[in-house]
Amino acid sequence: MAAAGRDAAGTFGGRAGAGLRSPRVRAIYSALLDAILANRLPPATRLPEDDLGSIYGASRTIVRSALEALAHDGVLTIEPNRGAFVASPSVADARDVFDARLLVEVQLAERAARCITAADIAALRQHLADEHAALDAGLQQRAILLSGLFHVHIAEATGQRALAGFVRELVSRSSLIVALYWRRRDAICGSHAHEELVDALARGEPDLAGARMRAHLLDILDGLDLTERPAKSIDLGDVLRDA
Incomplete structure (x- = not known):
């Protein structure tokens, strides 16, 4: 068994492919995962690659690798011709x-x-x-x-x-x-x-x-309040830059 104290992002994203071997991808992955689990990025929030690249000063390739890792872990969905969205579990x-x-x-x-x-x-x-x-x-x-x-x-x-x-x-x-x-x-x-x-x-x-x-x-x-929640609108830049 791997050490229980290892980095959480490495455990969750480690199965998503070689992308997380890059420290830059890993940092973006971790930042987005933290924002999602803290509800700063609510369900159905769209995550455009260009916007994320500007926020994190990273190329689209780097951003895409982080998004794909998160999608593999089930916290994002990637829709053809529409992009990545925070998952909306019902x-x-x-x-x-x-x-x-x-x-x-x-x-x-x-x-x-x-x-x-x-x-x-x-x-x-x-x-x-x-x-x-x-x-x-x-x-x-x-x-x-x-x-x-x-x-x-x-x-x-x-x-x-x-x-x-x-x-x-x-x-x-x-x-x-x-x-x-x-x-x-x-x-x-x-x-x-x-x-x-x-x-x-x-x-x-x-x-x-x-x-x-x-x-x-x-x-x-x-311990869960299983009632549907209304969608929230947020400013992606404000949420992620202030984190």
């Missing part, structure tokens, strides 16, 4: 994503309890410390990313690469959904859910780990 989309997570992640938690290593547990506990530090500092978007990565790390610990990749995609989509519909501060880490899950994994208790995962995902879902 209430139905949110329920579909969490239904899929319940089906997959409960089983993966049970598998992880049977094979997880001491090094994995240590990395997860460090990750929990990073999560709480972000919450205590009021860094909501970072807390959302770290909470999602916690689930990715558990999936990776099973050695099931295909399923872990699927979890990573679901978590990316969930991060945007949580950013959009989150209604309470503890929706991600309420009642020490992650600590309880790690404890069950460390003790090698598959049934308990699966039950903890299921309860945690249902609690996140319960």
Whole structure:
């Protein structure tokens, strides 16, 4: 399992291709992801390549690579002849994503309890410390990313690469959904859910780990206000230059 404290953008965008190997692409990717998860760039916001290039002083090729990475992660959509837009997950989309997570992640938690290593547990506990530090500092978007990565790390610990990749995609989509519909501060880490899950994994208790995962995902879902939101109009330059 990769180190739990690694850069969130690298984890989410790392599967999107070689573009994120460029520090410039990575910086733009991270800036846009942060703005999206902080709701400074609301759903359906159009992200023209030329405008972004002017804002960040980057070529269209660099900007396009960052946009493609974000689209791969499910936080943008790219429409032919229209360009890139911040994704607009509907209430139905949110329920579909969490239904899929319940089906997959409960089983993966049970598998992880049977094979997880001491090094994995240590990395997860460090990750929990990073999560709480972000919450205590009021860094909501970072807390959302770290909470999602916690689930990715558990999936990776099973050695099931295909399923872990699927979890990573679901978590990316969930991060945007949580950013959009989150209604309470503890929706991600309420009642020490992650600590309880790690404890069950460390003790090698598959049934308990699966039950903890299921309860945690249902609690996140319960912490979301799944009502449709009206579209907002923003000035792209003002939002991104002030970040």
